[in-house]
Amino acid sequence: MNAEHQAVTVIGLGSMGSALAAALLDRGHPTTVWNRSPGRARPLADRGAHLATTPREALTASPLVLACVRDYEALHSVLEPASDNLAGKVLVNLTSGSPEQAQEMAGWARSHGADYLDGAIMTTPPGVGSPEMMFLYSGPPAVFEAHRPALAALGDPLHLSDDPGMASVYDAALLGLMWSTMTGWLHGTALVGAEKTPATAFTPIAIRWLTAVAGFLATYAPQVDAGRYPGDDATIDVQIAAIEHLLHAAASRGVDNALPELLKSLMERARAAGHGADSFAGVIEALRKPTDIR
Template identity: 50%
Template structure:
């Protein structure tokens, strides 16, 4: 993928952890004049050797684009207290919640700046490649203005004007990731009782995950329409298999916490009349408050 732009945009990167360093390096490779700052100044040395300018403080910058990537939103506020945001576009790539993103947008606006919230769906070594997906939300005109620079980081994806959308998507994807990984580890633990190594299970698990991924578009339509037909298996049928999942785990001495949770969700759906429905009807359980 090409990361060069016709008019390089000066950018300042605040926060030089592993991800912050990867972001700054990608901007430099794409030809953007890049200023960097970190509380621990030594973390900037490699970037300085690549052509970056060191800022003496978080506020020592005149770049129209400021990219922030620190540990959490408390650190975001601490950094921004000394940063001049007047007429600047701040792109915050710090992980957090949608509530924190919206509150930070108000804070930046009060300081005269424009705020874009973001979420990085990539590891540091993927930044600057076509595999990196960077989500952005906030004012569209601001995104359009700095998108040429943001493309240096990966696939810059705009989600909408609501500043909380990036964080919401990030958390949703993390939940998906943990569900897949937890399911794999549960299966590996079960198979391990019969001496089957996890490496032998991995190819089948990957193939099965791909099969399930193919169902998502159809399930998504059912969720959006609020209608849950069962062309294959009903929740009643799934529940019977879930009972085997729990029993097998308990019998083999493997933790049954995950199987019991899965079964409990299905049982609640059946109690609400969704036994004959398709699996997508479980969305109603996830929508309920605890």
């Protein structure tokens, strides 16, 4: 069977695991599924998935094994009793956890003769299968390339590093970006909402603004890498003055100011460290550990 229709096993059939298995079935991959509660597997079995009755049977069924369970403790409890069936397999772990757990899991898989990729799913279950959604992977590049066609059934597969912990690092970083962005949008929505502006009217303008913000990120990234922040657009000093307007407008309308107060404190720390005349990218110096070396 060619790589385009490689047999795949999915272990763990919560909302995300079920979406993974469904996407594989939709793209013609012979798919074996296993879940601690067999009832979750029946809708997939009705669509053509093979229902394994044990983890051992699930591991034996396919050369490529995707695991998406609650946490690493659950993952070990499933795989450890059947670990002698891992030899020669590729284990792709899509279970959320820390970079250190991913690195430990990679060593554990290697000790049982399996190749290992760690992954991060950058979407919710309804987005699985869309080529627009990113799936991040880290681990041996050759293993990733060999199984790219099957992984592409889930979303756009991006390989980050041979360090198995890197997908988890990116996952955490991107979630932080998401939460910060959405909270900023909600704060703005509450602010304009105090003037009876509906979120549906504010949001198209906010989205257009994010296009400009993306341009700022592209401008600042080389500055961050170089550790030099020319303040030729808007300095941190100027930004501190500007955020006072946001704080005043929100406070006057009864909107919680915890987020902008945090942003202001970071800017002030950067200014106190001598970066007041730098671009906003200089705020990273208030976020980095003092021992970080560029």
